[in-house]
Amino acid sequence: MKLLHTADWHIGRTLNGYSLLDEQEAAFKQILAIALAEKVDGIVIAGDIYDRAVPSTDAVTSLDHMLQAINIEHHLPIYAIAGNHDGAKRLNYGREWLAYTNFHLNTLLAEAFTPIETPEAQIFMLPFFDPIDARVYYQQQGLPEKQVKAIHTINDAMQLVLADLTAQFDPTKRHLLITHFTVTPKADDDLELTSETTSKVGGLATLTTDLFSDFDYVMLGHIHTRLASPDPDRIRYSGSPVKFNVKEANPKFHGKGVEIITITPDDITHEFKPIQPKTDLVSLKAPWDTLLDPEFYQQQPLKQAWFAITVQDFDRSKHLNVRAQLEQIYGTIVELDYETHHQAAMMNHAQALDTLSPDAIVGQFFNDITGQPLSKTQQQLVDQIFVNLRKED
Amino acid sequence: MKLLHTADWHIGRTLNGYSLLDEQEAAFKQILAIALAEKVDGIVIAGDIYDRAVPSTDAVTSLDHMLQAINIEHHLPIYAIAGNHDGAKRLNYGREWLAYTNFHLNTLLAEAFTPIETPEAQIFMLPFFDPIDARVYYQQQGLPEKQVKAIHTINDAMQLVLADLTAQFDPTKRHLLITHFTVTPKADDDLELTSETTSKVGGLATLTTDLFSDFDYVMLGHIHTRLASPDPDRIRYSGSPVKFNVKEANPKFHGKGVEIITITPDDITHEFKPIQPKTDLVSLKAPWDTLLDPEFYQQQPLKQAWFAITVQDFDRSKHLNVRAQLEQIYGTIVELDYETHHQAAMMNHAQALDTLSPDAIVGQFFNDITGQPLSKTQQQLVDQIFVNLRKED
Missing domain, CATH: 3.60.21.10 (Metallo-dependent phosphatases)
Incomplete structure (x- = not known):
């Protein structure tokens, strides 16, 4: 049987x-x-x-x-x-x-x-x-x-x-x-x-x-x-x-x-x-320049697979129409993520947060997300907020 | 066959x-x-x-x-x-x-x-x-x-x-x-x-x-x-x-x-x-006093049927817990409507609306719903609204 x-x-x-x-x-x-x-x-x-x-x-x-x-x-x-x-x-x-x-x-x-x-x-x-x-x-x-x-x-x-x-x-x-x-x-x-x-x-x-x-x-x-x-x-x-x-x-x-x-x-x-997939699912993780490099992408099953792409070391301020550019090369993109170098760094120092003061954590967070430190005015604003909060306690 | x-x-x-x-x-x-x-x-x-x-x-x-x-x-x-x-x-x-x-x-x-x-x-x-x-x-x-x-x-x-x-x-x-x-x-x-x-x-x-x-x-x-x-x-x-x-x-x-x-x-x-209904559907339309009169309701299949009740000549201001009172007598009430004598009157003069001025229609409507005419202050307010509306035209 x-x-x-x-x-x-x-x-x-x-x-x-x-x-x-x-x-x-x-x-x-x-x-x-x-x-x-x-x-x-x-x-x-x-x-x-x-x-x-x-x-x-x-x-x-x-x-x-x-x-x-x-x-x-x-x-x-x-x-x-x-x-x-x-x-x-x-x-x-x-x-x-x-x-x-x-x-x-x-x-x-x-x-x-x-x-x-x-x-x-x-x-x-x-x-x-x-x-x-x-x-x-x-x-x-x-x-x-x-x-x-x-x-x-x-x-x-x-x-x-x-x-x-x-x-x-x-x-x-x-x-x-x-x-x-x-x-x-x-x-x-x-x-x-x-x-x-x-x-x-x-x-x-x-x-x-x-x-x-x-x-x-x-x-x-x-x-x-x-x-x-x-x-x-x-x-x-x-x-x-x-x-x-x-x-x-x-x-x-x-x-x-x-x-x-x-x-x-x-x-x-x-x-x-x-069982062979009709449309395969391919996950890629690479920096923007690599993803747009023909030497890289011509090795991929372009427009035949579904792609899940993570862009590494990504600076959002430098690029427009990211999805459209990638879709033109790769075809269907079922998932698109960004990993900035700041994010990577954040992962590394996440465990150190316990040792930082609240205002330092905000500064770190701002830096991780934007890639820039807080300006003096911003830093003063943050300080003031925490001072006020403590007063309320 | x-x-x-x-x-x-x-x-x-x-x-x-x-x-x-x-x-x-x-x-x-x-x-x-x-x-x-x-x-x-x-x-x-x-x-x-x-x-x-x-x-x-x-x-x-x-x-x-x-x-x-x-x-x-x-x-x-x-x-x-x-x-x-x-x-x-x-x-x-x-x-x-x-x-x-x-x-x-x-x-x-x-x-x-x-x-x-x-x-x-x-x-x-x-x-x-x-x-x-x-x-x-x-x-x-x-x-x-x-x-x-x-x-x-x-x-x-x-x-x-x-x-x-x-x-x-x-x-x-x-x-x-x-x-x-x-x-x-x-x-x-x-x-x-x-x-x-x-x-x-x-x-x-x-x-x-x-x-x-x-x-x-x-x-x-x-x-x-x-x-x-x-x-x-x-x-x-x-x-x-x-x-x-x-x-x-x-x-x-x-x-x-x-x-x-x-x-x-x-x-x-x-x-x-x-095919006999398990629970029949009975529609009643009667004044409040009739609905609560044992001589009337004892002729109904009380608590065995589903009732759709329209209360005639109904003055809302005089009764509380209307549904609860009726349910206690009749059982399940799947539909409860009210027909005020004002509504009945409204049906009758609906066709005369074309001949009334806007402020008179408001006065009539107020009277139909509440059973009371507009007070002098209310009448003045309505008049003023229509005057203002005409100014905007």
């Missing part, structure tokens, strides 16, 4: 106002082509299908066409769950009809407790939920009030949920889990992550790999890079198929794609399959 | 801020019960399924459960189209899957040209569209530019569309149409209607019954009362199943329900089946 594992499509997302829909549709075509070439038995979408609870009409139409191509046109089963970005109840619409063509969709916690059975595996589909969802669910299940009230963190909730899932294990089959949370190696939650995870969204971010030890393989969504996979062999993020953030232009995050999971009675293996 | 004809569910609608979802769910249960008792072969929903293009999550969930009950639980076919209140593209989501269980859904004009074939009938499902939709569609169909540009009104568009529908007629079958427009008897578009139709929504409101003469029966949505049916035997509105407007508390609009359409080779008949 072979599954294609993808997640975090975030259909409808924008990058600083630029629609990513074309990019997402191009990535989707590659996902479908990989699925067909690999002859997989189904496509797993591990949550955050949409970027927001109430997606735009274009996003709804686009997703509908993607899902049709997979499930109606090519008859491939879909195993999809809701992530924290999806509107769980809204995404649930039509679920009963989808199931007729093996489009399995779980968006609500209560739906997670019936695995999809294949001859060789039980596929458990656990959508994103928060501790309150778990309280409501277990209250409805008749769990004693005291135990319900003891559910405070996502960890508390997950222990109950996983016990109810594993109770249904068929020992003759492999046990797969699809879910959408931050999972970290035990006793290590300091990973640098690219999702918008906050401690609030996931409850305490303390789901660790040991919780999932009963499963043979866990397909995760939520973190947008597979490099964050908390167990390289058994508990993995596929990452998003598309770069969503200028930070991902960094080579560290290069290599978007999907994973092919091959399940045999003896083994479960995963293999990464890359 | 028997069909249940309903329309204008407007799921998610509110009445002056009061949710109608309970009312709509109660009506739905009766619709389903009627369908089962009558052993119909399908349920027609002739548009305005939702109240708005982006319905609330509760509305989405509620509709999903209704449609499931009909189509998944009871295996009844659904023939549904989008109305002007529905978001056509958004409602289209999942359409391909719905069709597997004979849930036929058309939300876009392009989908209208393939009828659903039953052994005895062709069911044409034409969703709401506007002249621009028709231009886009016919441009895509390769209609000459000149003809495309000649589509200005809904009448222009409808003639083209209906010609394309009737071109597909199978002469051995009955021809049924489901659509969502204002249709009036020929040369009569002055009917008093309860929909929010404006000439903009439907283009020129000039679709007349003669346009539809090729169809054996037309099931309409858009107007919320079946009394507006433009041809009592052949072209009918089912009306909405629920009262949406205080105006509908008027006995004229009593009698919400659905229609059962029976199609035989010889005849097509329709029969009205009433």
Whole structure:
């Protein structure tokens, strides 16, 4: 049995106002082509299908066409769950009809407790939920009030949920889990992550790999890079198929794609399959003269990529129409930042601020921002303000 | 063959801020019960399924459960189209899957040209569209530019569309149409209607019954009362199943329900089946003392209905907590209006305004609102203002 594992499509997302829909549709075509070439038995979408609870009409139409191509046109089963970005109840619409063509969709916690059975595996589909969802669910299940009230963190909730899932294990089959949370190696939650995870969204971010030890393989969504996979062999993020953030232009995050999971009675293996961006995201940081030097810019994928540019050592007073000049050379600039040498200097002396007097801090700040010291008149004004303030105390 | 004809569910609608979802769910249960008792072969929903293009999550969930009950639980076919209140593209989501269980859904004009074939009938499902939709569609169909540009009104568009529908007629079958427009008897578009139709929504409101003469029966949505049916035997509105407007508390609009359409080779008949409101809507107009008189109010369905109350001959200065006093007797008051004897008087002399001087109009207005004439000082102030205004001219 072979599954294609993808997640975090975030259909409808924008990058600083630029629609990513074309990019997402191009990535989707590659996902479908990989699925067909690999002859997989189904496509797993591990949550955050949409970027927001109430997606735009274009996003709804686009997703509908993607899902049709997979499930109606090519008859491939879909195993999809809701992530924290999806509107769980809204995404649930039509679920009963989808199931007729093996489009399995779980968006609500209560739906997670019936695995999809294949001859060789039980596929458990656990959508994103928060501790309150778990309280409501277990209250409805008749769990004693005291135990319900003891559910405070996502960890508390997950222990109950996983016990109810594993109770249904068929020992003759492999046990797969699809879910959408931050999972970290035990006793290590300091990973640098690219999702918008906050401690609030996931409850305490303390789901660790040991919780999932009963499963043979866990397909995760939520973190947008597979490099964050908390167990390289058994508990993995596929990452998003598309770069969503200028930070991902960094080579560290290069290599978007999907994973092919091959399940045999003896083994479960995963293999990464890359997806080529239609429009790449390139981050540049250089001084103004370098950015305008043909020797520099002719090495860039001009007008083919999206650029995030930080201009170093920049003196605003010397240049006009900075964005327009850069766009003429580079094409689309999705992010434009300036780093003055004063800013760089400020970073360096920031820790010395504690030792400076208030008027000296103002002088330093003025100098950092404008590149000029305060004039005598300005210095006198600042001094006077602080004198007056002290009088008021 | 028997069909249940309903329309204008407007799921998610509110009445002056009061949710109608309970009312709509109660009506739905009766619709389903009627369908089962009558052993119909399908349920027609002739548009305005939702109240708005982006319905609330509760509305989405509620509709999903209704449609499931009909189509998944009871295996009844659904023939549904989008109305002007529905978001056509958004409602289209999942359409391909719905069709597997004979849930036929058309939300876009392009989908209208393939009828659903039953052994005895062709069911044409034409969703709401506007002249621009028709231009886009016919441009895509390769209609000459000149003809495309000649589509200005809904009448222009409808003639083209209906010609394309009737071109597909199978002469051995009955021809049924489901659509969502204002249709009036020929040369009569002055009917008093309860929909929010404006000439903009439907283009020129000039679709007349003669346009539809090729169809054996037309099931309409858009107007919320079946009394507006433009041809009592052949072209009918089912009306909405629920009262949406205080105006509908008027006995004229009593009698919400659905229609059962029976199609035989010889005849097509329709029969009205009433739906009982869960919470009725009662409109009262009476003087304050009457409203508080037990002999009057004990004849009302106190605390069981929603009330729209107009207090006649009302002097605001004499009463406090009017709403609270009335609510204590009547229960929910969804609309509370006041009609002072001054207002009534104002209506009467409104047409005399042309003959009054500006200062006299102000004096009259003050008297109408407060029940008191202007004091001498006030009169002098008004006079002075008009004198000053004339000086500025």
